Amino acid sequence: MNPKCEEDVYMALPTEAGPEATKCGKLICWMYGVRPAAQAWENYYASQLQNVGFEIGLGSSVVFWEKSRDLSVVVHGDDFTFCGFDVDLDWVEMLMKEWFE
Numbered sequence: 042m043n044p045k046c047e048e049d050v051y052m053a054l055p056t057e058a059g060p061e062a063t064k065c066g067k068l069i070c071w072m073y074g075v076r077p078a079a080q081a082w083e084n085y086y087a088s089q090l091q092n093v094g095f096e097i098g099l100g101s102s103v104v105f106w107e108k109s110r111d112l113s114v115v116v117h118g119d120d121f122t123f124c125g126f127d128v129d130l131d132w133v134e135m136l137m138k139e140w141f142e
């Protein structure tokens with residue numbers, strides 16, 4: 042849930058890090074809870090799914106379908122709910138382990 046931050050975003054460092062008063066941190070990945078993080082996360086997982094053949098839903102941007110496997114998924118935050126045959130679920134599980142672990 043922490044996709045790469047493609048913008049120049051700087052933040053104050055926490056006091057427990059012992060920063061100098063003139064120092065700040067630049068985000069490499071979006072932090073959970075930062076406003077653009079949710080959209081960046083949705084863009085990231087959507088591109089991963091589309092790259093392997095899933096089509097995005099017409100009525101909802103968090104519903105996907107892979108036609109050749111008749112495999113569908115609904116995403117809510119970081120919860121992915123798939124519906125399909127065991128062999129296809131095993132296939133997408135392998136892909137997700139590559140993407141997210």
